[in-house]
Amino acid sequence: MTGSASVAGSAVPTRPEALSAPPRPAFSHDWRRIARIGAIAALGQMFIALSNMPVRLDERLVVKPVLSLGYLVLLFLPVAVGYRHGHQTVREGVPVSRPGLHEVVGGFSCGLLAGGGLSVLAVLLAHFDLREPLVNWSPILLDLLAFGNNTWFAAVIWLVIGAGLGAAGGAVRLLGPVSRRAVVTMALAVAGAAVLESLVVDLAEGMGLEALADRLYARRGGVNWNSALGLAGVCGVLAVIGRGRLRHARLRHAELQGTKRTRANAALIALTAAALIVLPLFAGKLTNELLANVGLFVLLALGLNVVVGLAGILDLGYVAFFAVGSYCAAVLTAATSPRITPEMPWLVALVVVVVITGLVGLFIGAPVIRMRGDYLAIVTLGFGEIIRLLFLSDWLSGWFGGAQGITKIPAAGIFGLTEVSGTDPRRVFYLVLVFCALAVYVSWRLERSRLGRAWMAVREDETVAEAMGINTVNVKLMAFVVGAVLGSFSGAIFAAKVGSVFPASFLILVSIVILVVVIFGGMGNIVGVIAGAAVLIGVLGGPKQPGLLVEFSEFKLLIYGALLIWMMLARPAGLIPSVRRTRELHQHEMAQDAWLQGQVDDEDEGKEARSSTAAARR
Amino acid sequence: MTDVPTPAAPGAGCALLQTRRLSVDFGGLHALDQLSFEVRESEIVSVIGPNGAGKTTLFNAITATVEASAGDIVFEGQSLLGLDPNRVTQRGIARTFQNVRLFANMSVLENVMVSQHCRTKQHAFGALLYTRAFRREEAEIRRRAEEILGFFGTRLIGYRMDQPAFTLSYANRRRLEIARAMATQPKLILLDEPVAGMNPVESAELTGLIGRLRDEWGFAIVVIEHDMGVVREVSDRVVVLDHGVKIAEGDYADVASDPQVIEAYLGQGTGGK
Ligand SMILES: Nc1ncnc2c1ncn2[C@@H]1O[C@H](COP(=O)(O)OP(=O)(O)OP(=O)(O)O)[C@@H](O)[C@H]1O
Numbered sequence: 042m043t044g045s046a047s048v049a050g051s052a053v054p055t056r057p058e059a060l061s062a063p064p065r066p067a068f069s070h071d072w073r074r075i076a077r078i079g080a081i082a083a084l085g086q087m088f089i090a091l092s093n094m095p096v097r098l099d100e101r102l103v104v105k106p107v108l109s110l111g112y113l114v115l116l117f118l119p120v121a122v123g124y125r126h127g128h129q130t131v132r133e134g135v136p137v138s139r140p141g142l143h144e145v146v147g148g149f150s151c152g153l154l155a156g157g158g159l160s161v162l163a164v165l166l167a168h169f170d171l172r173e174p175l176v177n178w179s180p181i182l183l184d185l186l187a188f189g190n191n192t193w194f195a196a197v198i199w200l201v202i203g204a205g206l207g208a209a210g211g212a213v214r215l216l217g218p219v220s221r222r223a224v225v226t227m228a229l230a231v232a233g234a235a236v237l238e239s240l241v242v243d244l245a246e247g248m249g250l251e252a253l254a255d256r257l258y259a260r261r262g263g264v265n266w267n268s269a270l271g272l273a274g275v276c277g278v279l280a281v282i283g284r285g286r287l288r289h290a291r292l293r294h295a296e297l298q299g300t301k302r303t304r305a306n307a308a309l310i311a312l313t314a315a316a317l318i319v320l321p322l323f324a325g326k327l328t329n330e331l332l333a334n335v336g337l338f339v340l341l342a343l344g345l346n347v348v349v350g351l352a353g354i355l356d357l358g359y360v361a362f363f364a365v366g367s368y369c370a371a372v373l374t375a376a377t378s379p380r381i382t383p384e385m386p387w388l389v390a391l392v393v394v395v396v397i398t399g400l401v402g403l404f405i406g407a408p409v410i411r412m413r414g415d416y417l418a419i420v421t422l423g424f425g426e427i428i429r430l431l432f433l434s435d436w437l438s439g440w441f442g443g444a445q446g447i448t449k450i451p452a453a454g455i456f457g458l459t460e461v462s463g464t465d466p467r468r469v470f471y472l473v474l475v476f477c478a479l480a481v482y483v484s485w486r487l488e489r490s491r492l493g494r495a496w497m498a499v500r501e502d503e504t505v506a507e508a509m510g511i512n513t514v515n516v517k518l519m520a521f522v523v524g525a526v527l528g529s530f531s532g533a534i535f536a537a538k539v540g541s542v543f544p545a546s547f548l549i550l551v552s553i554v555i556l557v558v559v560i561f562g563g564m565g566n567i568v569g570v571i572a573g574a575a576v577l578i579g580v581l582g583g584p585k586q587p588g589l590l591v592e593f594s595e596f597k598l599l600i601y602g603a604l605l606i607w608m609m610l611a612r613p614a615g616l617i618p619s620v621r622r623t624r625e626l627h628q629h630e631m632a633q634d635a636w637l638q639g640q641v642d643d644e645d646e647g648k649e650a651r652s653s654t655a656a657a658r659r
Numbered sequence: 660m661t662d663v664p665t666p667a668a669p670g671a672g673c674a675l676l677q678t679r680r681l682s683v684d685f686g687g688l689h690a691l692d693q694l695s696f697e698v699r700e701s702e703i704v705s706v707i708g709p710n711g712a713g714k715t716t717l718f719n720a721i722t723a724t725v726e727a728s729a730g731d732i733v734f735e736g737q738s739l740l741g742l743d744p745n746r747v748t749q750r751g752i753a754r755t756f757q758n759v760r761l762f763a764n765m766s767v768l769e770n771v772m773v774s775q776h777c778r779t780k781q782h783a784f785g786a787l788l789y790t791r792a793f794r795r796e797e798a799e800i801r802r803r804a805e806e807i808l809g810f811f812g813t814r815l816i817g818y819r820m821d822q823p824a825f826t827l828s829y830a831n832r833r834r835l836e837i838a839r840a841m842a843t844q845p846k847l848i849l850l851d852e853p854v855a856g857m858n859p860v861e862s863a864e865l866t867g868l869i870g871r872l873r874d875e876w877g878f879a880i881v882v883i884e885h886d887m888g889v890v891r892e893v894s895d896r897v898v899v900l901d902h903g904v905k906i907a908e909g910d911y912a913d914v915a916s917d918p919q920v921i922e923a924y925l926g927q928g929t930g931g932k
């Protein structure tokens with residue numbers, strides 16, 4: 042016992058000894074939990090049914106001829122709750138019950154309740170007319186729920202379906218990790234192939250694989266049932282063979298150090314870049330359009346990420362800079378702009394756009410930045426709207442055309458080499474790609490600079506940052522301006538792509554969607570933000586832009602909301618979280634964990650150094 | 660109460676920091692009442708007093724964290740009133756916080772690096788173009804940070820440099836706060852209860868470090884401390900506050916035997932030794 046043993050060390054309870062095999066708890070069901078989960082699922086099912094999704098999507102076949110997308114959305118929840126029911130919060134020192142038959146029984150019960158929701162709905166549909174408040178309360182829905190039979194058939198069949206699916210969901214927990222992986226991959230592969238049909242067909246055509254596409258998909262849409270089985274089989278096998286490979290590779294990558302690591306990263310980046318350059322060549326117009334849209338949002342999200350993710354300023358009016366960028370580019374390049382028509386080449390205009398947007402950033406930022414937290418968020422929200430209303434106003438309609446906006450914006454000429462416009466989405470994508478690369482570079486460099494550290498400090502504790510000699514106002518303004526400039530790039534490309542700008546393109550919804558992309562992807566993490574944009578914008582679609590799931594575009598906001606809620610519950614730090622941000626969210630738990638694992642710094646030098654470094658590099 | 664001392668008639672230039680009849684009010688409460696005191700170059704002054712005496716408020720007023728309601732604060736012959744906190748730091752006054760406030764999720768090294776902000780100047784363009792000047796400055800910031808951390812022996816260097824600050828032990832957090840203050844390259848450091856919560860060994864070690872801060876780095880230091888052992892050890896001069904008023908000033912022996920001081924401490928029934 043040396044004198045330097047820490048004071049705190051003696052005050053805290055002793056560390057739990059290594060846990061021996063937990064005693065298997067007696068078989069028991071938490072019926073309240075089942076009832077709660079089941080009831081929520083039942084309400085969810087009713088909600089989905091009444092949201093009109095099943096009826097609207099019934100036309101769209103997923104697996105021909107057995108399953109339509111409409112039914113798929115009704116089948117999803119029972120499986121999910123059946124699986125979820127078996128979830129246990131794992132606590133240190135508390136034994137975990139082993140999976141067993143009770144998983145199936147519990148899943149069965151949850152699924153039964155979930156299906157029951159639809160049974161009840163079917164009966165209600167048959168006997169009451171609530172069309173007044175609930176617009177989708179229709180005989181068509183009843184018919185769909187009854188599979189064309191009578192009401193009582195509907196009531197019974199959904200109980201059976203729900204229970205069966207719930208039990209299946211619960212049974213997944215009984216599988217070993219390998220078979221579970223296989224099953225999940227199979228299900229995802231079929232669902233993915235079905236849902237991403239347009240993309241797959243488009244790519245297959247680009248690569249001259251039409252035959253494969255024809256075999257996979259039926260003529261009127263949907264995966265052929267026999268191809269579905271084949272695909273599931275292949276993917277299942279692949280999943281089993283490839284198990285752990287990815288994780289292994291990632292771990293190996295994480296262990297790399299110094300130049301090796303730099304080299305590995307460089308290789309990864311080069312590979313990604315090559316893929317992004319080559320892919321559009323094989324893709325059709327549709328896919329390229331999609332890629333271009335995703336790119337525009339990646340650019341916006343990267344810009345907002347500097348503001349929100351790096352500097353921690355919650356900006357709810359980011360669309361303002363997108364709008365200013367678009368309008369500036371429009372005024373400067375279009376011959377039809379109402380007041381001045383300099384008709385600059387796009388690249389020249391871009392320089393002016395950057396300067397003007399930067400100034401607007403300063404102008405908006407200066408008053409806003411002095412506020413903190415919620416106040417700041419509200420004020421930025423206001424400014425976002427003000428900018429749009431200014432473009433819409435009669436007062437400035439002499440400049441910006443009011444509600445008619447500015448049309449006939451010419452294509453963006455790049456050094457006379459090419460003309461980029463919406464008619465050729467592939468070129469738009471390449472242009473966007475260049476600017477995305479620029480935005481990635483800017484974020485990456487700035488984060489690791491004096492300015493980036495200052496942002497971090499401001500995000501952590503503004504008062505202390507100020508006391509450490511950081512001019513917080515300047516530093517935050519800088520973040521605002523960098524964000525504004527990146528947003529304006531996206532705006533200028535958008536103007537050239539679409540060929541016209543209207544105030545209606547810059548609704549507050551755009552700000553929200555960009556923010557959702559950033560939060561969903563992982564605030565403060567460049568890769569995360571890109572992934573977030575790819576998933577949300579690419580799959581679901583942007584505020585106005587269709588995504589891969591064209592069918593869902595009507596329900597886009599609903600799904601956005603649901604996804605965001607789920608995300609906040611399951612992975613609050615986002616899809617691919619930034620290490621630092623995760624720490625900020627879980628600081629206390631992590632300190633606790635570190636202590637439990639005996640890795641906290643407790644003053645005895647050297648001994649634990651190695652294990653601690655390993656933990657820190659996680 | 661208002662015996663306007665302005666002690667040791669300032670031989671112009673000797674006084675690094677002077678407060679002149681400084682008052683701070685919170686609503687009706689006079690947290691500081693016409694306080695005049697000074698710190699000379701390379702001097703260690705202790706500020707003591709019972710809980711709630713206004714010691715931390717004095718630091719807050721000097722660093723512009725709270726607004727002075729009357730009086731003046733003069734540093735190197737220029738008034739600090741009306742400056743933003745970051746400007747005060749830039750003038751050369753750094754501080755630590757009584758309730759340790761590190762940038763918990765930044766690494767130990769980053770904590771020290773970021774605190775050199777006001778002494779460095781590379782801006783966004785340097786970083787974006789990755790200029791030589793930028794790289795040189797980054798290297799210099801890093802070198803300096805490591806040098807400063809090295810001041811605390813092996814406590815903060817090695818693997819710990821790259822760990823987030825929140826994993827540090829309590830004593831190390833206090834050390835890191837001091838390191839951060841040093842990184843702003845101040846002339847005067849204000850330490851708010853630097854040994855609070857440390858065990859006797861650590862506390863003795865830090866007491867030694869405070870002396871070395873002055874001797875080797877040339878800082879003038881004001882330290883708020885409740886531990887009389889530490890106060891006796893480090894201070895050239897002791898200032899005693901009670902209810903926002905200076906009730907005594909002088910070297911440790913004088914102050915410790917001052918009846919008013921004893922009264923202030925004993926009257927409280929808690930606190931001092
Ligand atoms: N921001 C504030 N608002 C209102 N009252 C304050 C504020 N800060 C301090 N006070 C009050 O001013 C008085 C002096 O507080 P101060 O923190 O300076 O005491 P202190 O001498 O540092 O005490 P301690 O030894 O407990 O740290 C206290 O009565 C305190 O309640």
Ligand SMILES: [Mg+2]
Nearest residue numbers: 714715716757
């Ligand atoms: Mg105090």
